[in-house]
Amino acid sequence: xxxxxxxxxxxxxxxxxxxxxxxxxxxxxxxxxxxxxxxxxxxxxxxxxxxxxxxxxxxxxxxxxxxxxxxxxxxxxxxxxxxxxxxxxxxxxxxxxxxxxxxxxxxxxxxxxxxxxxxxxxxxxxxxx
Amino acid sequence: xxxxxxxxxxxxxxxxxxxxxxxxxxxxxxxxxxxxxxxxxxxxxxxxxxxxxxxxxxxxxxxxxxxxxxxxxxxxxxxxxxxxxxxxxxxxxxxxxxxxxxxxxxxxxxxxxxxxxxxxxxxxxxxxx
Numbered sequence: 001x002x003x004x005x006x007x008x009x010x011x012x013x014x015x016x017x018x019x020x021x022x023x024x025x026x027x028x029x030x031x032x033x034x035x036x037x038x039x040x041x042x043x044x045x046x047x048x049x050x051x052x053x054x055x056x057x058x059x060x061x062x063x064x065x066x067x068x069x070x071x072x073x074x075x076x077x078x079x080x081x082x083x084x085x086x087x088x089x090x091x092x093x094x095x096x097x098x099x100x101x102x103x104x105x106x107x108x109x110x111x112x113x114x115x116x117x118x119x120x121x122x123x124x125x126x127x128x129x
Numbered sequence: 130x131x132x133x134x135x136x137x138x139x140x141x142x143x144x145x146x147x148x149x150x151x152x153x154x155x156x157x158x159x160x161x162x163x164x165x166x167x168x169x170x171x172x173x174x175x176x177x178x179x180x181x182x183x184x185x186x187x188x189x190x191x192x193x194x195x196x197x198x199x200x201x202x203x204x205x206x207x208x209x210x211x212x213x214x215x216x217x218x219x220x221x222x223x224x225x226x227x228x229x230x231x232x233x234x235x236x237x238x239x240x241x242x243x244x245x246x247x248x249x250x251x252x253x254x255x256x257x258x
Contacts, residue, residue: 007240017160019148026155031146031211043235076240077230078223082160084231094207101206102213106172111136111205 001043005036009080015051016083020093023072023086029093030101032059034083046071048087065124067091097121130172134165138209144180145212149222152201152215158222159230161188163212175200177216194253196220226250 008016014036020029034042035051038058042049048069052059062068069087076083094101097117104111137145143165149158163171164180167187171178177198181188191197198216205212223230226246233240 001238003239004235017146019157019160021155021157026150028148028150028157028213031148031206074235075231075243076233076235077160078225078227078232079230082230084157096207098207101208101211102204103207104205106133106203106205109130110132114204 001040004043005040007080008036008039008076008083010036011081013053015053016081018050018083018085020048020069020085020087020089022089024088027100028102029069029087029089029099032061039083042071042085043074048085062090065091065095067093067124069093092118092124095121095124097124130169133172134169136209137165137168137205137212139165140210142182144182145210147179147212147214149177149198149214149216149218151218153217156229157231158198158216158218158228161190168212171200171214172203177214191219194220194224196222196253198222221247221253224250224253226253 010016015033018034019031022029032050033053038049038051048061048071050059068090071087073086092099097119098115099118103113103115105114139145144162147163148160151158161179162182167178167180177190177200179188197219200216202215221228226248227244228247232242232244234243
């Protein structure tokens with residue numbers, strides 16, 4: 001574990017970019033960030049844990065919404081500043097209720113929504129959780 | 130074009146993360162960065178242009194190596210801090226000569242190479258170019 005962590009040159013903020021990709025379909029779900037602690041937890045538990053830059057704390061994906069990501073394989077890029085997480089996404093990755101965060105496409109000079117929410121966003125973070 | 134650019138909240142360094150994915154196979158090729166100028170050029174030309182943080186200048190992918198990326202579709206994520214580029218990659222994306230930059234996988238506590246170079250790295254940046 002230590003060797004895995006030591007090989008990642010975290011940036012000036014102590015972070016590394018992490019791309020989550022659904023392991024079997026190849027769909028790119030989201031881009032988020034990890035610090036050393038969240039990377040260690042992800043490797044130890046097999047459940048993806050990011051670092052939330054806005055909330056400045058560990059972000060156990062799905063902790064509020066139940067939309068967890070199980071790690072299937074983790075890859076590191078050539079210069080070590082990005083991780084690719086092959087995951088099995090429960091439900092939806094995006095806080096808007098869409099499967100992927102990349103739901104807008106450039107079409108004729110505008111960003112056009114190409115995917116609708118699969119679940120209402122408000123139910124993801126509702127009172128029942 | 131202006132509307133597309135204005136919708137991207139570039140970070141404090143004027144950059145946005147860009148993931149390149151081979152459009153037909155789903156393979157994630159690399160993660161790099163774009164500034165407003167490189168994003169505009171990419172949209173205008175259909176050839177992917179990044180911003181090199183180390184060289185501090187536009188990085189027209191393939192300008193030295195010939196390994197260009199043709200843009201098929203561009204997507205923006207929910208909070209606008211990441212782009213997904215669906216591309217058609219000529220040859221290899223990685224400067225090491227591998228198809229993808231993500232050629233190391235975490236296995237039993239170590240990063241293990243899971244892909245070999247398809248072309249020798251030295252030929253990518255040789256005297257003939």
